[in-house]
Amino acid sequence: MAPVMREAHNIYLPTLYPIEEVIPETGDIKTYRLNASQGSFSYQPGQFAEVFVPGTGEAPFSITSSPTQEGVLEFSIKRTGCVTDAIHRANAGDVFGVRGPYGRGFPVEDLRGRPLLFVGGGIGLAPLRSLINYVLSSQKRKEFKDVIILYGARTPQDLVFQWELSKWEERSDLELFTTVDRGDEEWKGRVGLVPNVMKENISVDPTQWKAIVCGPPIMIKFTIKALQEMGFQPADIITTLEMRMKCGLGKCGRCNIGPYYVCKEGPVFTFEELSRMPEEY
Ligand SMILES: Cc1cc2nc3c(=O)[nH]c(=O)nc-3n(C[C@H](O)[C@H](O)[C@H](O)COP(=O)(O)OP(=O)(O)OC[C@H]3O[C@@H](n4cnc5c(N)ncnc54)[C@H](O)[C@@H]3O)c2cc1C
Ligand code: FES
Incomplete structure (x- = not known):
């Protein structure tokens, strides 16, 4: 044929x-x-x-x-x-x-062979989920080490991918923490802000682990601060930005931070890269 x-x-x-x-x-x-x-x-x-x-x-x-x-x-x-x-x-x-x-996606080559800590807030789990399911796939799992996922939302009703969180929970090759800022009568899980839950429950060797963070700007800010307090270096903290965009191609100039076009050079950046940019993000 x-x-x-x-x-x-x-x-x-x-x-x-x-x-x-x-x-x-x-x-x-x-x-x-x-x-x-x-x-x-x-x-x-x-x-x-x-x-x-x-x-x-x-x-x-x-x-x-x-x-x-x-x-x-x-x-x-x-x-x-x-x-x-x-x-x-x-x-x-x-x-x-x-x-x-x-855009430039997650630096998969740099993450290979490393243990990974994913920290997501609200709909910020959406881009992380692509990488999480890539790492957890039968084709790729053995290329990566331990996986911890910490996911939080404002209320139990704001947690996305609940149908998939329960599948991740059943797996023995990862640890999943979920939390909400405010519980309700039915919520039996953790209550607390993501950065605080991370500091209280997660203890990893910051020289080995890579942290991948996405969520609302305020959550990203305090999570990165907490990761640095845990000993993570800026180059080992990765995040993804959601600037305003129009063309997506580096042509219209809508998404720039100083000389950088987030749609082309990002949306994924290490915290080290972000630290070199003007404080507009
Ligand atoms: C790289 C990238 C990835 C994104 N991924 C997702 C995703 O996975 N899921 C998702 O729901 N959204 C995502 N967004 C945001 C999404 O593009 C906006 O919500 C969308 O453009 C809004 O269009 P609209 O015409 O419905 O709203 P508009 O009428 O344009 O705006 C409605 C409201 O949304 C706000 N808004 C518009 N664009 C953005 C933005 N980029 N960030 C924050 N607030 C905005 C406006 O200030 C306004 O208050 C992403 C944005 C970028 C740049
Ligand atoms: S969205 Fe047009 S240059 Fe980035």
Whole structure:
């Protein structure tokens, strides 16, 4: 049989992908699983794409699926305005336009062979999830060492990917801590801010571990401070920024911090790299 030739994927042109499933996460966040089996969209954990509903504008979103899941593209999207409103009205069977992938993802080569501490807050778990599932995949797991995941949200109702957190909890090759800022009558788990829970419960050798952090800016700020108090060096702390973006391609200048374009040089940076930037992020 003649080999099937696939056309090279063009990152500048949008491709339409059908929505296979819509997973409600919280009151204002939904995860969209797209069927990307047609075409050759390939990406690294931590990269993002511009997503649109035909007839409306587009916006950048982290790819939350792992590249190890073939033929699948997932985005977790919070409803905040015009584009995300249109996205939230879409249902399984509708199509999304996707162009990308863009940006510099997580430094997978530097993380290989190291124990990894993931710290996520709110919808900030979305970009981390791509790398977490990459590391946990049967193809890649043996290339990485111990894994600890600390995930927090404001309330139990704000925890995303609860359907997957329970799967991670069952695994013997990782440790999962979840916490909320404010519990309720039904919540039997931990209550406390992410940086405090981290300092109280996690003790690791900071010369060996790498920390990967994503969440609201205030959480990132205090988590990085806590990691430094634990002895982590700035080069071993990695985070991903969500600046305002338009083109995603380094052309429009919307996302710059001083001379840096976050859409091209980021969105993933080490804290050492961020420390060299003007304080605008
Ligand atoms: C690299 C990158 C990855 C992202 N990943 C995700 C993701 O995985 N899931 C997700 O839900 N969102 C993500 N975002 C944010 C997302 O792009 C914005 O929420 C979206 O552009 C809002 O579009 P809108 O037209 O619905 O809202 P708009 O009408 O443009 O704005 C509505 C409100 O959202 C605020 N807003 C707009 N853009 C941003 C932004 N970039 N950061 C913070 N607030 C913003 C505005 O100030 C306004 O208050 C990401 C952004 C970037 C740059
Ligand atoms: S979003 Fe246009 S230059 Fe970065």
